[in-house]
Amino acid sequence: MIGHIEGVVYAVRAGFAVLSVGGIGYKVAATREVLATLAEGKAAALWTHLAVRETAHDLYGFKTEEELRFFELLLTVSGIGPKSALAVLDIASVETLRSAVAGGNASYLTKAGGSARCGAESVSGYRDGERAPAGSPQDTRRQTLRGAERSNIFYGSQCQKICRGRSA
Known part of the structure; x- marks a missing residue:
């Protein structure tokens, strides 16, 4: 690699x-x-x-490791490949994208061609009932995915698998 x-x-x-x-x-x-x-x-x-x-x-x-990590997070979603993930990052900065996802602004994220909006299901999102410490990479990732699920960008089952550390 x-x-x-x-x-x-x-x-x-x-x-x-x-x-x-x-x-x-x-x-x-x-x-x-x-x-x-x-x-x-x-x-x-x-x-x-x-x-x-x-x-x-x-x-x-x-340019930054944060951009790379967000790109790789997008790749864990079924149906999003490298070109679609790069198109999402081409919309705005990682921080702006995270805020859009957390705020439920799905229309903002679907400006990138190739990534379809999906229906959402309820998600528990926590492994074995434990919460990650606030601000930890796991917590930030979970918050981003929960926002995406609420925005109907990812299927709830995909978010569950990602939050539990398995690939979608």
Whole structure:
């Protein structure tokens, strides 16, 4: 797995950049915001996610680890692949997206093409009846998922599986 890449920006194009690392050019898909921070000929470092499929190995780049984690959280939802998850992140900052989900603003999140709204079911969301400490990564993740479930973005059963630590 490639978790981080650092090199010289060889090219910036619509939807991706090419980073030259040790004489090899890595094509990295990224949001418009990330691409706007990259300049050809300048050094750059990105957090990455490698999506491996039968027909391709695609690299996705992020400026912060928080962006990467939110992207990977989106990937745990059935029906959302890397391109849809990147499209969601292209809408706004991670903090803005979390606020939208927590506030039940589903129409804001569905601006990203490819991700369909789903009906919601009631969700207990807690493993064995225990609550994660407030502000912990588990609690933040659970709050984000609960907001998404209330916003009818994810099926309740998907949220249950994610909250319990299983893949959807």
